[in-house]
Amino acid sequence: MNRQAGPDRKTLVEMYRKMTLIKQNDERFRSVIKSGKLVLPYYSPRGQEVIPSAVSVHLTNEDYVCTIYRGMHDMLAKGVPTKLLWAEFAGKATGTCKGKGGPMHITHPESGVMVTTGIVGSSMPIANGLALAAQVRGESRVSVAYFGDGASNIGAFHEALNLAAVWKLPVIFVCQNNQYAEHTKYEVGTAAARIADRAVAYSMPGVRVDGNDPVAMWSAARDAVARARAGEGPTLIEAMTFRFHGHVFGDADGYMEPTEKAAAMERDPVPAFRTWLIEREHATEPELAAIEAQVESEINEALEFAMSSPYPDVAELKRDVYAQELTA
Numbered sequence: 003m004n005r006q007a008g009p010d011r012k013t014l015v016e017m018y019r020k021m022t023l024i025k026q027n028d029e030r031f032r033s034v035i036k037s038g039k040l041v042l043p044y045y046s047p048r049g050q051e052v053i054p055s056a057v058s059v060h061l062t063n064e065d066y067v068c069t070i071y072r073g074m075h076d077m078l079a080k081g082v083p084t085k086l087l088w089a090e091f092a093g094k095a096t097g098t099c100k101g102k103g104g105p106m107h108i109t110h111p112e113s114g115v116m117v118t119t120g121i122v123g124s125s126m127p128i129a130n131g132l133a134l135a136a137q138v139r140g141e142s143r144v145s146v147a148y149f150g151d152g153a154s155n156i157g158a159f160h161e162a163l164n165l166a167a168v169w170k171l172p173v174i175f176v177c178q179n180n181q182y183a184e185h186t187k188y189e190v191g192t193a194a195a196r197i198a199d200r201a202v203a204y205s206m207p208g209v210r211v212d213g214n215d216p217v218a219m220w221s222a223a224r225d226a227v228a229r230a231r232a233g234e235g236p237t238l239i240e241a242m243t244f245r246f247h248g249h250v251f252g253d254a255d256g257y258m259e260p261t262e263k264a265a266a267m268e269r270d271p272v273p274a275f276r277t278w279l280i281e282r283e284h285a286t287e288p289e290l291a292a293i294e295a296q297v298e299s300e301i302n303e304a305l306e307f308a309m310s311s312p313y314p315d316v317a318e319l320k321r322d323v324y325a326q327e328l329t330a
C-alpha cells in the first residue's frame with residue numbers, strides 16, 4: 003500500500019459534501035429548536051464535522067459504527083438518510099426506530115449505525131462485540147467506536163481497549179477530543195496530556211491527529227481501517243477538535259472561555275476546506291455551491307418529512323421491546 007498517497011479528487015469532494023451536510027443540518031436543527039417547532043435534547047456536533055467525514059469514506063454500509071448522543075455528524079457521515087434522522091429525532095413513526103428511539107438512541111443497521119448511546123463510554127465495548135461477531139463469522143467488516151475525551155476516563159474504555167488488543171479485534175477507537183466533557187475542561191479531568199498515549203498500555207498503535215484537518219484525518223483513518231481489515235487488530239485515534247456550542251442546546255456555556263471559542267470558530271474547518279479545495283483546484287466554486295444547494299434541499303425535504311409524519315400509534319408501545327412480541 004502506498005501510505006504517501008492522499009485522497010483523490012472524488013474522495014475530497016465527497017468529504018466536503020458530508021461536512022457540508024453536517025454543518026448545514028446542524029444550523030437548521032438549532033434554528034428549528036429555537037423556533038419551538040421541535041422540543042428535544044440536542045448535542046451539537048458543530049466544529050467536529052471533519053472527523054466522521056474523513057473516516058466514513060473508508061467504510062461501506064457493511065462496516066459498523068457505534069456512536070454517542072453527540073453523534074448526528076457520525077450518523078450523517080455514515081449515510082443514515084437525513085429524513086429518517088429528522089423523523090426519529092422528532093419522535094415520528096417514520097423515523098429510523100419508528101419514533102421509539104428518539105434523539106439519543108438512533109439505530110440504522112442498513113447504513114451500519116448499530117447503536118447510539120447516552121451512557122458515556124459504552125460505545126467501545128459494544129463496538130468490540132460487533133467486531134468479535136465479524137471476526138467469528140470471517141467477515142471483513144470493521145467497527146468504529148466514536149466517543150469523547152471525557153469517555154476515555156471511564157473504566158469501559160480501558161476494558162474495551164485491552165480486550166480488543168488481546169483478541170486482535172477489527173475495531174477503530176476514535177476519540178473526538180473536543181476539549182470539554184460536559185462542563186469540565188480537559189485538563190481538569192484528565193491527568194494525561196495525550197489520550198493517544200494510553201494506547202501503549204494496551205499494545206496497540208495510538209495516534210494523535212488534527213481532527214480538523216481533512217487530509218490528516220483521512221490518512222489516520224485509512225491506516226487504522228487497513229490494519230483492522232488485515233486482521234492486525236485495533237487502533238486508537240485521538241482526533242483533536244473543538245465544540246462550537248455548549249454541551250447541550252440551551253447550555254449557557256459560561257464555563258467556556260469566549261476567546262478560545264471565538265478562535266475555534268474563526269478556524270471553522272468547513273469553509274477552510276472549501277477554500278483549500280478551490281485554491282488547489284480540486285474543485286470549482288460553482289461545483290461546491292451546487293453541493294451546498296443540493297444539501298439545503300435535502301434538509302428542507304427532511305424537515306418537511308419529519309413535521310408531516312404521524313407519531314407512533316399506542317399499539318406500538320409493546321412492539322420491538324423483546325424479540326418475541328408481547329401479547330398482553
Ligand SMILES: Cc1ncc(C[n+]2csc(CCOP(=O)(O)OP(=O)(O)O)c2C)c(N)n1
Pocket residue numbers: 072120121122123149150151152153154180182183184249
Ligand atoms: C456513565 C455516564 N456518566 C455520566 C454521564 C453524564 N454525562 C453525559 S455527557 C458527559 C460528558 C462526556 O464528555 P465527552 O466524553 O468528552 O463527550 P462530548 O460530550 O464532549 O462529546 C457526562 C459526564 C453519562 N451520560 N453517563
Ligand SMILES: [Mg+2]
Pocket residue numbers: 150151152178179180181182183184
Ligand atoms: Mg468532550
